[in-house]
Amino acid sequence: MSKDLFKQLPAIDKWLASEVGVALSAEFSSKEVAEVMNDHLSCIRKGLDNGLTTILPQFDSPQYEALMRADLLKQRLPSLRRTINATGIILHTNLGRAPLATEAIEAMEAVARGYSNLEIDLDSGKRGSRYQHVESLLCRITGAEAALVVNNCAAAVVLTLGTVAPGHDVVISRGELVEIGGSFRIPDVIAKSGARMVEVGTTNKTGIEDYATALTENTRVLLSVHPSNYRIIGFSSKPSVKELANLAHQNDLIFMQDLGSGALVGLGAVSAITDNTVQQSLAAGADILTFSGDKLLGGPQAGIILGRAELIQTIKKNPLLRALRIDKLSLAALVATLRLYLPPNNPTHKVPVLRMINEDRDSVGRRARRLLRQLKKIPGLEGVVVDGVSYGGGGALPMVELPTRVVHVKMPGMNAGELAKRLRATDPPVIVRVTNDELALDPRTIFPEDMKDLVGALRQAVE
Ligand SMILES: *Cc1c(COP(=O)(O)O)cnc(C)c1O
Numbered sequence: 001m002s003k004d005l006f007k008q009l010p011a012i013d014k015w016l017a018s019e020v021g022v023a024l025s026a027e028f029s030s031k032e033v034a035e036v037m038n039d040h041l042s043c044i045r046k047g048l049d050n051g052l053t054t055i056l057p058q059f060d061s062p063q064y065e066a067l068m069r070a071d072l073l074k075q076r077l078p079s080l081r082r083t084i085n086a087t088g089i090i091l092h093t094n095l096g097r098a099p100l101a102t103e104a105i106e107a108m109e110a111v112a113r114g115y116s117n118l119e120i121d122l123d124s125g126k127r128g129s130r131y132q133h134v135e136s137l138l139c140r141i142t143g144a145e146a147a148l149v150v151n152n153c154a155a156a157v158v159l160t161l162g163t164v165a166p167g168h169d170v171v172i173s174r175g176e177l178v179e180i181g182g183s184f185r186i187p188d189v190i191a192k193s194g195a196r197m198v199e200v201g202t203t204n205k206t207g208i209e210d211y212a213t214a215l216t217e218n219t220r221v222l223l224s225v226h227p228s229n230y231r232i233i234g235f236s237s238k239p240s241v242k243e244l245a246n247l248a249h250q251n252d253l254i255f256m257q258d259l260g261s262g263a264l265v266g267l268g269a270v271s272a273i274t275d276n277t278v279q280q281s282l283a284a285g286a287d288i289l290t291f292s293g294d295k296l297l298g299g300p301q302a303g304i305i306l307g308r309a310e311l312i313q314t315i316k317k318n319p320l321l322r323a324l325r326i327d328k329l330s331l332a333a334l335v336a337t338l339r340l341y342l343p344p345n346n347p348t349h350k351v352p353v354l355r356m357i358n359e360d361r362d363s364v365g366r367r368a369r370r371l372l373r374q375l376k377k378i379p380g381l382e383g384v385v386v387d388g389v390s391y392g393g394g395g396a397l398p399m400v401e402l403p404t405r406v407v408h409v410k411m412p413g414m415n416a417g418e419l420a421k422r423l424r425a426t427d428p429p430v431i432v433r434v435t436n437d438e439l440a441l442d443p444r445t446i447f448p449e450d451m452k453d454l455v456g457a458l459r460q461a462v463e
Pocket of ligand 1 (some may be wrong): 293
């Protein structure tokens with residue numbers, strides 16, 4: 001029986017020459033068609049091997065052609081694409097971090113479509129610097145003496161330490177020897193920069209005197225790193241930024257702070273997420289600061305270095321800068337995002353990340369109820385709106401919780417993991433959190449304009 005079925009499977013070459021094979025090969029490449037056909041055939045053979053007695057498809061029928069076309073189109077979907085974030089985690093490294101403001105997207109488009117004055121000085125017609133477009137803006141907003149921008153914050157730290165520290169000691173608390181996602185480990189970064197790391201204090205407690213007693217002739221930098229992705233709670237303490245800055249300056253040292261998230265505003269709900277703003281760090285005496293463009297700032301991937309003019313000047317001369325430089329599209333988006341921090345703009349309204357952080361629970365709740373009404377029209381799905389928590393970030397970002405309202409969704413007869421998996425397979429894919437065998441959809445990170453696609457995805461997922 002199954003032996004006969006094996007024999008009825010077409011040879012790929014022959015099938016490619018059939019009417020259906022030829023039609024599909026005109027729309028796609030015959031290599032793609034052959035690959036998908038091969039997948040279909042292996043799948044059928046596997047079934048037959050396992051003793052399944054199936055009815056074979058009509059390989060020359062319009063129905064089979066449609067099935068093939070659907071699979072071929074699926075293969076053609078770009079790998080990187082728009083995704084709906086229903087997790088309520090606002091800055092999610094795996095989901096591309098900060099969504100950009102309209103102004104930033106428009107600025108990127110304008111620069112992408114044609115030529116730009118990226119590195120030309122329009123007054124003199126001579127060669128200019130890409131950094132000039134952003135330096136004065138950053139200084140105006142933060143009060144820093146000088147600024148420089150690179151590819152990301154990791155690059156900013158590597159470049160800064162690699163410029164100021166080689167051959168010298170960098171003093172850092174044992175409570176701050178962190179790994180920031182992936183393989184970016186502070187001790188390794190210090191070692192790579194050619195400096196010697198001097199650890200002081202303990203994991204939970206480090207005092208200013210611990211730093212003071214570690215200073216030698218060879219000390220050059222006091223480094224403070226924001227632990228970002230973890231917290232020490234309970235019996236713990238560390239010196240203030242001001243104490244560290246004072247100690248550094250009394251001893252002619254550089255006080256460097258890697259802020260990671262680096263908030264430019266400390267208003268509203270943002271103040272709960274960040275212990276101090278970039279401006280506060282500078283005012284307290286940080287000589288050099290590094291932070292990301294795509295965390296709390298709400299812009300594109302970028303690494304921002306602020307600080308004393310003579311230090312920034314030296315960093316600019318490091319040949320590594322060329323390898324870590326920011327590209328023109330990110331630069332355009334960064335400038336446009338930073339401009340949203342200038343009056344009369346209110347960044348809390350204009351920068352999507354800040355808007356999401358500041359949306360109050362009742363407002364999210366209204367959107368949750370609206371989503372629930374739509375969801376109830378989908379046969380098989382059950383939902384309810386309940387209290388929940390949104391997160392500032394995951395992974396390399398602050399883990400602060402914000403009260404929210406979420407839609408808990410389940411489908412009797414299907415476990416939540418399976419439903420979540422099906423939602424990831426829709427177009428656009430939807431990413432959700434699963435708690436207690438239910439999906440939690442948090443409208444805080446769902447754009448109003450994505451609601452329709454989300455409901456469509458839920459419909460697709462339960463079909
Ligand atoms: C996130 C983070 C980094 C890395 O920033 P990227 O922009 O992702 O390179 C470095 N240091 C700290 C403290 C961070 O939080």
